[in-house]
Amino acid sequence: xxxxxxxxxxxxxxxxxxxxxxxxxxxxxxxxxxxxxxxxxxxxxxxxxxxxxxxxxxxxxxxxxxxxxxxxxxxxxxxxxxxxxxxxxxxxxxxxxxxxxxxxxxxxxxxxxxxxxxxxxxxxxx
Amino acid sequence: xxxxxxxxxxxxxxxxxxxxxxxxxxxxxxxxxxxxxxxxxxxxxxxxxxxxxxxxxxxxxxxxxxxxxxxxxxxxxxxxxxxxxxxxxxxxxxxxxxxxxxxxxx
Numbered sequence: 001x002x003x004x005x006x007x008x009x010x011x012x013x014x015x016x017x018x019x020x021x022x023x024x025x026x027x028x029x030x031x032x033x034x035x036x037x038x039x040x041x042x043x044x045x046x047x048x049x050x051x052x053x054x055x056x057x058x059x060x061x062x063x064x065x066x067x068x069x070x071x072x073x074x075x076x077x078x079x080x081x082x083x084x085x086x087x088x089x090x091x092x093x094x095x096x097x098x099x100x101x102x103x104x105x106x107x108x109x110x111x112x113x114x115x116x117x118x119x120x121x122x123x124x125x126x
Numbered sequence: 127x128x129x130x131x132x133x134x135x136x137x138x139x140x141x142x143x144x145x146x147x148x149x150x151x152x153x154x155x156x157x158x159x160x161x162x163x164x165x166x167x168x169x170x171x172x173x174x175x176x177x178x179x180x181x182x183x184x185x186x187x188x189x190x191x192x193x194x195x196x197x198x199x200x201x202x203x204x205x206x207x208x209x210x211x212x213x214x215x216x217x218x219x220x221x222x223x224x225x226x227x228x229x230x231x232x
Contacts, residue, residue: 035221037170044211044213044223044224044225044226045162045164045170045213045215045223045226046223047215047220047221047222047223050221059220061220062127095169095170100172100175102158102175102176102217103217110158110217110218110219110220110221111217111221112160112172112175112215112217113160113162113170113172113215114172114175114181116169116170116171117169118169119169
């Protein structure tokens with residue numbers, strides 16, 4: 001069964017750090033770009049960051065650039081998002097999502113998202 | 127960043143109705159446009175990719191069209207299980223989503 005399971009969410013104070021992770025199974029993780037997409041309570045979807053299959057291509061939304069770092073470990077089928085200097089507006093459900101495979105160039109990560117995890121909630125509050 | 131403008135933001139329709147949602151990009155995105163369905167409390171689900179291609183397993187009453195800056199998503203005959211919020215998403219540049227269209231049963 002193709003599955004993505006996020007972990008590591010929780011409560012953090014503004015300015016502090018948190019790391020969320022995603023464990024992948026049921027597909028060839030090393031072949032696909034991976035992404036983080038978030039959804040603030042009652043709001044729409046916001047793409048946060050993406051990473052190509054070989055980690056050569058990495059992108060961030062302007063809202064998190066310089067504060068968040070995406071990484072992956074193909075040997076462990078895992079994806080991570082290190083979130084530093086957290087702000088109140090980072091409060092959201094963070095989804096891990098698999099790239100569909102429309103993006104075929106080596107460092108490319110811009111794609112559709114065909115498999116999603118259940119999400120992990122990150123709350124930033126003092 | 128490429129801005130995606132969806133309309134309407136909410137929609138009420140009857141079972142069996144034809145439903146149409148539009149998505150406009152702030153610049154030419156060719157056909158790099160996807161559509162998702164999100165039911166309450168659930169993760170989004172990919173329905174349409176590359177503007178008009180139906181994802182495997184998605185019912186044929188869903189369809190998409192368009193290219194350039196103007197795109198359309200259609201449900202040919204609304205079913206009760208289609209109640210959800212629908213999002214468009216472009217990937218010509220860094221991915222961005224439309225603001226969503228909440229679909230309700232009349």
